[in-house]
Amino acid sequence: MTRTTADVTFLRGYNQALVMALGRTVRTFERSTVVDATGLTPQAVSKVIARLTADGLLRPAGVRRPGIGKPAVVYELVPESRYAIGAHVARRTLRLVLVDLAGTVHYSAVSPLPGDFTPEQLLDALKSGIDAITGSNDLDGRLTGVGIGMIGPLDHANGLVRDAHGLRHWHDVPLREIAETHLGLPVHLDKDVTAGITAEAWRHGGTFGDAVLIMVESGIGGGFWLGGTAHRGAHTNAGEFGHTVVELDGPPCVCGRHGCLEIVHNHAAEAGDIGRAARVLAVGVVNLLQTLDLSHVVLAGADLLRHAQHYLAAVEEAVHTDVPRADWLSTDVTLSSLGADVIAAGAAMQVLDKHYGVPDLAPPQRQRSAGRDRHSGVKI
Amino acid sequence: MTRTTADVTFLRGYNQALVMALGRTVRTFERSTVVDATGLTPQAVSKVIARLTADGLLRPAGVRRPGIGKPAVVYELVPESRYAIGAHVARRTLRLVLVDLAGTVHYSAVSPLPGDFTPEQLLDALKSGIDAITGSNDLDGRLTGVGIGMIGPLDHANGLVRDAHGLRHWHDVPLREIAETHLGLPVHLDKDVTAGITAEAWRHGGTFGDAVLIMVESGIGGGFWLGGTAHRGAHTNAGEFGHTVVELDGPPCVCGRHGCLEIVHNHAAEAGDIGRAARVLAVGVVNLLQTLDLSHVVLAGADLLRHAQHYLAAVEEAVHTDVPRADWLSTDVTLSSLGADVIAAGAAMQVLDKHYGVPDLAPPQRQRSAGRDRHSGVKI
DNA sequence: CGAATTTAGCAACAGCGTTGCGTAATAGGG
DNA sequence: CCCTATTACGCAACGCTGTTGCTAAATTCG
Numbered sequence: 001m002t003r004t005t006a007d008v009t010f011l012r013g014y015n016q017a018l019v020m021a022l023g024r025t026v027r028t029f030e031r032s033t034v035v036d037a038t039g040l041t042p043q044a045v046s047k048v049i050a051r052l053t054a055d056g057l058l059r060p061a062g063v064r065r066p067g068i069g070k071p072a073v074v075y076e077l078v079p080e081s082r083y084a085i086g087a088h089v090a091r092r093t094l095r096l097v098l099v100d101l102a103g104t105v106h107y108s109a110v111s112p113l114p115g116d117f118t119p120e121q122l123l124d125a126l127k128s129g130i131d132a133i134t135g136s137n138d139l140d141g142r143l144t145g146v147g148i149g150m151i152g153p154l155d156h157a158n159g160l161v162r163d164a165h166g167l168r169h170w171h172d173v174p175l176r177e178i179a180e181t182h183l184g185l186p187v188h189l190d191k192d193v194t195a196g197i198t199a200e201a202w203r204h205g206g207t208f209g210d211a212v213l214i215m216v217e218s219g220i221g222g223g224f225w226l227g228g229t230a231h232r233g234a235h236t237n238a239g240e241f242g243h244t245v246v247e248l249d250g251p252p253c254v255c256g257r258h259g260c261l262e263i264v265h266n267h268a269a270e271a272g273d274i275g276r277a278a279r280v281l282a283v284g285v286v287n288l289l290q291t292l293d294l295s296h297v298v299l300a301g302a303d304l305l306r307h308a309q310h311y312l313a314a315v316e317e318a319v320h321t322d323v324p325r326a327d328w329l330s331t332d333v334t335l336s337s338l339g340a341d342v343i344a345a346g347a348a349m350q351v352l353d354k355h356y357g358v359p360d361l362a363p364p365q366r367q368r369s370a371g372r373d374r375h376s377g378v379k380i
Numbered sequence: 381m382t383r384t385t386a387d388v389t390f391l392r393g394y395n396q397a398l399v400m401a402l403g404r405t406v407r408t409f410e411r412s413t414v415v416d417a418t419g420l421t422p423q424a425v426s427k428v429i430a431r432l433t434a435d436g437l438l439r440p441a442g443v444r445r446p447g448i449g450k451p452a453v454v455y456e457l458v459p460e461s462r463y464a465i466g467a468h469v470a471r472r473t474l475r476l477v478l479v480d481l482a483g484t485v486h487y488s489a490v491s492p493l494p495g496d497f498t499p500e501q502l503l504d505a506l507k508s509g510i511d512a513i514t515g516s517n518d519l520d521g522r523l524t525g526v527g528i529g530m531i532g533p534l535d536h537a538n539g540l541v542r543d544a545h546g547l548r549h550w551h552d553v554p555l556r557e558i559a560e561t562h563l564g565l566p567v568h569l570d571k572d573v574t575a576g577i578t579a580e581a582w583r584h585g586g587t588f589g590d591a592v593l594i595m596v597e598s599g600i601g602g603g604f605w606l607g608g609t610a611h612r613g614a615h616t617n618a619g620e621f622g623h624t625v626v627e628l629d630g631p632p633c634v635c636g637r638h639g640c641l642e643i644v645h646n647h648a649a650e651a652g653d654i655g656r657a658a659r660v661l662a663v664g665v666v667n668l669l670q671t672l673d674l675s676h677v678v679l680a681g682a683d684l685l686r687h688a689q690h691y692l693a694a695v696e697e698a699v700h701t702d703v704p705r706a707d708w709l710s711t712d713v714t715l716s717s718l719g720a721d722v723i724a725a726g727a728a729m730q731v732l733d734k735h736y737g738v739p740d741l742a743p744p745q746r747q748r749s750a751g752r753d754r755h756s757g758v759k760i
Numbered sequence: 761c762g763a764a765t766t767t768a769g770c771a772a773c774a775g776c777g778t779t780g781c782g783t784a785a786t787a788g789g790g
Numbered sequence: 791c792c793c794t795a796t797t798a799c800g801c802a803a804c805g806c807t808g809t810t811g812c813t814a815a816a817t818t819c820g
Contacts, residue, residue: 007391007420007775007776007807007808007809008388008391008774008775008776008777008806008807008808008809009774009775009776009808010391010776011387011388011390011391011775011776011777011807012775012776014741015776015777030798031798031799032798040387040777040778041777041778041779042798042799043777043778043779043799043800043801044776044777044778046799046800047776047777047800065786066797067786067787067796067797068786068787068788068795068796068797069785069786069787069795069796069797069798070784070785070786070796070797070798070799071785071786071797071798072797072798072799073798073799153709155708162708209614210611210613210614222671224672226606226607226611227606227607227609227611229607231590231606231607231672232673233590233672233673233674234589234590234673234674234675234711235673235675235708235709235710236673237673237709238671238672238673239671239673240670240671240673241670241671243670244667244670244671245626245663245666245667246625246626246627246628247626247627247628248626248627248630248639248644248660248663250628255702256701256702257663257666257702259628264628280628283625283628283637286625286637287624287625287667288671290620290621290623290624291602291618291619291620291621291624291668291671292604292611292613292618293612293613293614293615293616293617293618293619293620294613294614295614295615321636322635322636322637328535328542328615329533329615329617330615331614358741361394361738361741387776387777387778387806387807388775388776388777388778388805388806388807388808389777389806389807390807391776391806391807391808392806392807395807395808410767411767411768412767420808420809421808421809421810422767422768423768423769423770423808423809423810424807424808424809426768426769427807427808445817446766447765447766447817447818448764448765448766448817448818448819449764449765449766449767449816449817449818450765450766450767450768450815450816450817451766451767451816451817452766452767452768453767453768
């Protein structure tokens with residue numbers, strides 16, 4: 001995609017993003033804070049802060065007077081300097097949120113979607129919902145774009161919905177492209193769970209380690225944050241956590257296998273045994289910890305949040321007893337800090353992240369082979 | 381740890397590493413190949429190639445004469461310009477290999493380790509084994525260091541063995557440090573499975589996507605390569621794939637849970653039913669694909685390779701039938717290309733990767749908080 | 761042999777962080 | 791009140807990247 005050529009200008013964006021990430025987490029900081037956090041020289045930090053201040057992303061917020069010496073200027077992020085709109089497209093509802101640069105949700109609204117809706121119907125709902133937001137808020141030039149979090153399978157890199165589960169009119173729909181022309185705004189498309197974990201990571205800033213967002217909402221999915229970025233897998237298809245087998249020779253699942261976590265969980269939930277459903281989910285969570293060694297488990301999704309304390313207790317219990325414990329091995333389990341807004345808010349933050357987040361270098365993936373080297377003709 | 385300050389000199393190393401990665405995969409390339417692959421200007425590529433050639437890492441290998449115009453100079457990696465030694469420390473054996481810059485194994489030897497060996501005994505075995513290698517090969521100044529792949533749990537970042545499973549004398553042993561002084565060489569310590577997947581990734585170069593190395597050797601583990609680097613998890617404890625539950629209320633496992641993949645698999649294997657053992661493993665592999673969406677599955681480990689074709693067939697079968705198939709969803713399953721040498725070779729390649737691999741930027745992890753900002757005293 | 765074509769390199773340049781050093785702002789002591 | 795120590799901050803020159811503009815070299819073809 002966007003090839004990041006590793007030239008000098010990359011450094012500017014990278015170091016600026018480091019400062020922005022710091023500003024998002026600590027709310028107030030000074031030059032020496034950045035020096036400690038980044039390893040840059042004070043002089044370089046001065047330049048970075050000057051640039052960001054000139055762009056309106058940062059502003060001075062008083063001084064620190066620790067005792068002897070000249071007081072240090074304290075800076076803070078300007079949350080209202082940039083906004084993004086996030087959309088959570090579920091099977092029957094569309095949720096829209098307005099998020100600022102600090103990750104605060106300023107507005108949230110749900111509207112119903114027609115059963116088995118078409119791309120056109122979704123675009124119209126998006127358009128009117130977004131118009132309502134931009135109409136009642138003064139965002140002139142500060143709206144970065146629109147993020148869409150949606151059920152998969154989809155192709156994040158190309159903005160393509162391949163086959164949304166349970167929606168008939170969604171085969172190979174280039175949603176990002178048509179939404180961009182329809183809305184006149186940059187659009188970012190991703191799986192719902194991936195958007196969700198991005199929300200948690202964005203709000204926590206650089207302190208956030210490897211994590212998973214478990215979402216129970218008609219199905220069971222997982223969004224992963226590994227090594228400082230969202231993990232989407234080779235085909236944007238990571239996260240089908242509900243379709244991992246936990247009971248060999250268990251009941252058949254729609255996916256064709258037997259004893260999937262999702263089917264076992266749902267049977268228990270449908271039988272009214274929330275305790276067992278939660279414990280089954282907890283087994284899956286511990287499986288993830290054993291496999292990936294995560295430091296955060298975030299629980300979300302309408303069906304889970306309806307019995308939030310049951311699930312939280314069961315997962316915490318399992319994490320603390322089933323994983324071979326040691327003092328150095330710690331994982332915290334929490335409910336999503338954004339509740340029902342996580343997915344939509346995370347989609348919005350992905351847009352902000354694209355512009356103001358810490359950038360990746362050129363992905364080491366293969367370019368289209370120009371075929372240059374294959375003509376052979378090599379001669380010693 | 382090693383803070384990578386995002387200054388200009390970082391670019392040099394980064395772009396050089398891109399060229400080296402290319403050279404490792406294509407064996408022969410020219411300036412325009414690099415231009416296409418990196419997005420740099422031809423002039424910049426000339427400078428990079430000149431630097432690498434001066435260091436002896438690259439050399440011209442003829443010219444390409446495609447027709448009209450001045451012939452292009454063809455370059456190739458100089459495999460014998462750098463070497464690293466890799467060690468695979470298992471419960472009863474020590475395997476040592478010599479690997480060159482291209483990832484080719486030049487020497488491999490196994491020696492027995494005393495039952496329940498101590499750190500001192502391991503160091504002595506390492507020392508004499510490495511002396512044998514350096515004695516019979518002329519490596520003056522071209523030996524980059526020693527990599528150790530070992531059973532965990534351990535702390536990769538600090539080079540600390542926390543509690544090697546089944547070895548009594550290994551609690552909080554600072555192996556990297558003591559090995560460096562004992563051997564007089566830079567030492568890199570990592571989990572065996574993580575070293576293994578690094579071997580596969582290093583040899584495949586930039587084309588290698590998200591992948592797992594499944595290792596069956598007394599236990600069952602998994603090494604992950606995600607997003608262009610090894611995934612070690614929050615506490616270097618990722619990969620305990622054998623301790624994921626696949627059979628709720630199954631037989632008890634040493635880890636305290638019931639129905640772990642490892643115990644179910646081992647019961648089948650011990651009963652002589654390799655077919656079932658392989659199918660159980662395959663269920664676990666498909667679980668991983670559903671969760672992480674990987675493009676490569678590599679099978680390794682002595683117990684697996686003993687029945688390689690059974691396992692390969694079972695996993696391939698499961699991958700091609702159990703994952704909801706689509707043309708865009710492809711995963712290839714292979715046996716480890718290095719056989720029993722994977723772990724040791726991968727450990728060696730980690731050392732080479734540290735110097736000649738594509739570097740990460742400063743990890744967005746928290747520095748020790750200097751406490752600077754907490755004194756408050758902020759005043760508007 | 762000259763024109764067209766492709767590759768390669770020299771030289772000047774722009775943009776990044778770094779280094780050296782001077783200046784501003786504060787508290788404490790004589 | 792002045793002087794000093796201390797801390798924060800910025801200007802200016804510098805070194806190092808990759809980039810741009812332009813020239814030279816090597817080859818094929820007419």
